[in-house]
Amino acid sequence: MSVAALPRGSLFAWAVPVAGVAALLLAFGWHISVGAKTIPLGTVMEALVAYDATNFDHVVIVDLRLPRALFAVLVGAALSVAGALMQGVTRNPLAEPGILGLLIGASFAVVVFVGVFDLAPPALIPLVAAIGALAAAVTVWGISTAAPGGATPLTLVLAGAAITAFLGALITAANLLDEETFEELRVWLTGSLAGRRLDVLPWALPWLAAGLVIAFGAARQVTALAMGEETAVGLGMNVGRLKALVLVSVIALTAASVAIAGPMGFVGLVVPHAVRLFVGQDYRLVVPWSALAGAAYLLVVDIAARMALAPVEISTGLVTALLGAPIFVWLIRARL
Amino acid sequence: MTAGLFTRLEGPVTFALPTRALCVLGLLLGLVAVVLVVSLMTGSYALDLPGVLSTLTGNAPSAIADTVVWQFRFPRTLASFGAGALLALSGATLQNVTRNPLADPSLVGVSQGAGLAVVAAIVLFPQLPYGLRPVLAFAGALAVAALIQWISMRRTGGATMRFILTGIGVAAFISAATSAMLTYGKIDQAMAALGWLAGSVHAAGWSDVAVLGLALIVLVPALFAASRPMAALRMGPEMAVALGVRVGRARVALITLSVALAAAAVAMVGPLGFVGLVAPHLAHRLARSGVGLHLGLSAAAGALLVGAADLAGRALFAPIQIPAGIVTAVIGVPIFVALILRRQGSPS
Numbered sequence: 068m069s070v071a072a073l074p075r076g077s078l079f080a081w082a083v084p085v086a087g088v089a090a091l092l093l094a095f096g097w098h099i100s101v102g103a104k105t106i107p108l109g110t111v112m113e114a115l116v117a118y119d120a121t122n123f124d125h126v127v128i129v130d131l132r133l134p135r136a137l138f139a140v141l142v143g144a145a146l147s148v149a150g151a152l153m154q155g156v157t158r159n160p161l162a163e164p165g166i167l168g169l170l171i172g173a174s175f176a177v178v179v180f181v182g183v184f185d186l187a188p189p190a191l192i193p194l195v196a197a198i199g200a201l202a203a204a205v206t207v208w209g210i211s212t213a214a215p216g217g218a219t220p221l222t223l224v225l226a227g228a229a230i231t232a233f234l235g236a237l238i239t240a241a242n243l244l245d246e247e248t249f250e251e252l253r254v255w256l257t258g259s260l261a262g263r264r265l266d267v268l269p270w271a272l273p274w275l276a277a278g279l280v281i282a283f284g285a286a287r288q289v290t291a292l293a294m295g296e297e298t299a300v301g302l303g304m305n306v307g308r309l310k311a312l313v314l315v316s317v318i319a320l321t322a323a324s325v326a327i328a329g330p331m332g333f334v335g336l337v338v339p340h341a342v343r344l345f346v347g348q349d350y351r352l353v354v355p356w357s358a359l360a361g362a363a364y365l366l367v368v369d370i371a372a373r374m375a376l377a378p379v380e381i382s383t384g385l386v387t388a389l390l391g392a393p394i395f396v397w398l399i400r401a402r403l
Numbered sequence: 404m405t406a407g408l409f410t411r412l413e414g415p416v417t418f419a420l421p422t423r424a425l426c427v428l429g430l431l432l433g434l435v436a437v438v439l440v441v442s443l444m445t446g447s448y449a450l451d452l453p454g455v456l457s458t459l460t461g462n463a464p465s466a467i468a469d470t471v472v473w474q475f476r477f478p479r480t481l482a483s484f485g486a487g488a489l490l491a492l493s494g495a496t497l498q499n500v501t502r503n504p505l506a507d508p509s510l511v512g513v514s515q516g517a518g519l520a521v522v523a524a525i526v527l528f529p530q531l532p533y534g535l536r537p538v539l540a541f542a543g544a545l546a547v548a549a550l551i552q553w554i555s556m557r558r559t560g561g562a563t564m565r566f567i568l569t570g571i572g573v574a575a576f577i578s579a580a581t582s583a584m585l586t587y588g589k590i591d592q593a594m595a596a597l598g599w600l601a602g603s604v605h606a607a608g609w610s611d612v613a614v615l616g617l618a619l620i621v622l623v624p625a626l627f628a629a630s631r632p633m634a635a636l637r638m639g640p641e642m643a644v645a646l647g648v649r650v651g652r653a654r655v656a657l658i659t660l661s662v663a664l665a666a667a668a669v670a671m672v673g674p675l676g677f678v679g680l681v682a683p684h685l686a687h688r689l690a691r692s693g694v695g696l697h698l699g700l701s702a703a704a705g706a707l708l709v710g711a712a713d714l715a716g717r718a719l720f721a722p723i724q725i726p727a728g729i730v731t732a733v734i735g736v737p738i739f740v741a742l743i744l745r746r747q748g749s750p751s
Contacts, residue, residue: 161568214743221564222743225505228571229740232510232676236732240725257582332575381586385579392576396554399568 087359091140094366098139099132101370103378134268138260139369139383140362142328143338145275145320147361148282150335151342151353155293156313159220160340160402161395164200164321165332167223168230172203173325175234178252182245189266193274197322203230204318258331258384260369271323278319279358285312286350293348331365331384333391338364340398424692424700431689431703435484438710442480443472445718474608482607483713483727484706485615486668487678491705492626493664494679495686495698499637500657501566504742507680508544508665511570514674515577516547517666518600522581525596537614540670544662547573552658599673603726604713611671618667623702626660627695633657634694675712675728677735678705684738708734 099111106124114125115133146164153162164170176199181187207230211222238256254261288309292299299306324331338361339353346352365383372386443455448471454464455472463469490508497506497513508514520543524531551573555566585596604611632653635643640650665679685708686692686700712730719725 210740210743215745221568224568224571225743226740228510229736229743232732232739233736236676236729236736240729240733243725244720244723332579376586379586381583385583385586388575388579389583392572392579395575396569396572399565399572400554 087356091359091363091366094363095136095140098136098366098370099128101374102127102132134265135260135369136366138268138327139365141271141275142260142324142331143334143361143363143365144358145278145324145361146331146334147338147342147357147364148279148354149317149320149324151339151350151357152282152285152289152313152317153335154339155289155350155353156310157218157223158293158295159218159223160398161220161224161336163333163336164317165330165334166227166336166395168203168207168227168234169200169317169321170325170330170332171231171234171238172206173197173200173322174256174330175199175238176202177325178238178241178256181252182241190270192267193271193322193326196325197274197318200318200321200325201314203234204314206230254382255329257382258329258387259382260328260365261380267326271326274319274326275323278316278323281312281316282320282354285309285316286354289313289350289354290348293350329384332388333395334361334365334387336398337387337391337394340394421690421692421696424690424696427686427690428696428700428703431700431707435703435707435710438707438714439480439484442710442714443476445714446471446476447722478609478612479604479607479713480710481612482615482672483604483709485612485619486604486672486675487682487705487707487709488702489615489618489622489664489668489705490675490678490709491682491686491701492623492698493661493668494705495683495701496626496633496657496661496664497679498683499633499694500654500661502637502639503564503567504684505567505680505739507677508661508669509674509676509678510574510680510739511551511567512547512574512577513544513570513662513665514669514676515574515581517541517544517669518674519543519577519581519584521670522584522596522600525599526584533610537618537667537670541663541666544666544669545659547577548658548662603724603728604672604709605717605724605726607672615667615671618664622660622664622667626664626698629653629657629660630695630698637694673726673728675709676732677739678708678731680742681731681735681738682708684742 096108096111100106100108104124104127106128110124111128113119114122114128118129119125149169150163153164153167154160173196176195177192180192180195207223207226208218210226210229211218214222214226216222242253288299288304291302291304292306292309296306299309339357341364342353342356342360346356365387368386368390369383372381372383375381375386440452440455443459444450444452448467450458450468450472454468457464458468458472459477463472493508493513494506497508497511498504517540520539521536524536524539551566551570554573555569581600632643632648635646635648636650636653636657638646643650643653668675682705683697683701685704686697689704690700692700708731709727712734713727716725716727716730
C-alpha cells in the first residue's frame, strides 16, 4: 500500500509517519541498551531524562553509547538522502555515494590531509572531505559522459569502480609509507561508528543540515527530473540549476558522513530502494522517508555489527557492504 | 586470430608469418630479461652487472651476494614474472570467452574469491599446510566465477555487461567478508593475511616459484590446446556454433581454465589488480595476431608488467616497499578508464 494513495487528512496519513518515528525511537533505545553490558531500556530513559554522574550505567550511556547512536542516525539519514537524490537525478537505480566513488574520494582527501598535516584541525575535515567528494563526482561524471553511449548506469558504475580501485591503491600505499599516522585511520577507513571523531561532529553538523535542507527543498523538482529531462524542461524547470543544487546537497551530505564515520558503502543504495517500494516515486515522500528509514537502518546494522561476533566488533561499514552488495546484484538483475 | 585463418583460406601456398607479432614478442621477452637483471642488481645491497652475472654463473663475489641473489631477489623476480604471466593469460581468456574487453579476474571478483578462501584458511585453520593454498584459492575463485555466471546469464543469453556489473557487486561483497574475517581473526594471523592481500611478491621463495612454474607447465598447454574453440567463441556464439564448436562446453572449460590460472597466481602472491586487463590489451595494441600468439604476447606483457611493478615498488620509496599490486592498480586504472571511453556499443 502506498502512503501517497491515502486520503489526505485521514487518520492513517498521520499514523504512518508517527509509527515511523516511533520505530526510529525504538531502534535508538535498543541500540543504546545493547552492548558489552545490556542496560535495560528503563535505565536508558532515566539516564537521558535524569542524568546521574555517579551511576556507572548512566556514564556509559551518555558518554559512549549515545554519541554512537547519534552518529548512526546522522550518517544513515545523510547517506540515504544522498543516494535517493543521486538515483533521481541521474535516473540510475545503481547510483549511490559509494558505488559512484564519492565516498572514496572524500576518504582519500581526508587521508592525505591528515597524513600531511599531523595536527589536522577538525573544523577543516568536512571541507576537505567535500572537496574530495566533489573531485571524485566530477571525474566519474566526466568519464561516463565522455564514454560512448553517455552516462548510462553501466558507465557510471564502471567509472566509479575505476576511481575506487585507483584511490584505494593510493590509500594503501600512503598507509604503508606512514604507518603511525594511519594506525588510527585504519578502522575509520572501513566505516566505523566507534566514535573517535567526536571532535569533528560539531563541524560536520552544519554541512549535514545544509544538505538536508536543500534535499527537502529540491525534492518536488527531483520528482519531475526523475521522469526525464524533457518532462522537467517542459514543466518550466531550470534543469541545470536543479542539478547543481542537488550536487551541492549530495556533496555536503557525503562529506559530513565521511567526516563522522568514514566510508559507509551501500547505505544510500539499499534504503531509498526499500523506501520507494512503500511510498512510490514522489521524492517529497522519498526524501524524508529515506532520512527516517536510513537512520533506523544504520542503527539496526550497527547493533548487528556489535552483536554478531561479540565480543569482537565488526566495522559497521563492512556490514552495510555485506547487506548492500547482494541488493546491488539483485538490482542489476531486476532493473538492467 | 585472423592471420592464420585467412592465409589458409586464401590458399595453401601463402605461409605468411606474423612477423610484427613475433618481433614484438621477442622485444617483450628481451625487456623481461632486462627487468630480471636490473631487479637482481637493485636493493639495499647493490650489485653491479658483472657481479650479478658472476653470481648467476656460480662465482659469487661474496657470500652475501650469493645469498641476496639466490635466496631473495631471484625467486622474487621469477615469482613476479610467473604471476604476471598467469594473470595475463587468465584475463585474455576471460575477455575472449565473455567477449568483453573489460573482463579481468580482479574486477569481477574471481581474485577476491580466491583471496577470501585463503584468508579464511589462514584465520580459521592456521595449522593448514601451505601447499593447500592453491587448491583453496582455486575452489574459492571457481565458486565466485560460477556464481557470477549463474546470476548474469539467467535472464538473457548475451549478458556481457551485466557480467561485469554483477562481478563488481560480488567483489564488493567478498572484500567486505574478507575484511570482516580479518577483524575476527587473531592479530598475528590477520597481519600475515594482510601482507599477502596487498598483492606482494616480497616474501616469495623458491617454493612459490615452483608452484607458479608448475601451474604454467600444466595450464598453458591446456590453454593452447583450447585456443581454437576460443578463437571461434571470440567471433560470437552463433559463429562458434556454425564453426562446429560446442559453445556451452567450451565456455565452461575455458572459464574454468581462466579461473585456475588466476587462482594459482593469487594463491602465491595475492590479488594483483588489473594485470589481466592491461596485459592482453597491451598485447593487442602492440601487434594484431591470432589467438595463440596473442596469448603468448599477453603472457610476456603480463610478466613484464608485474616484474617492472615489483621493481618500481621496491626501488622508488626504498627502504619502504610498495607492493606490486598497488603499482599495477595505479598503472591499470587509467588504462581501464581509456577502455571505458573507447568501448563501442558492443565489444569488437
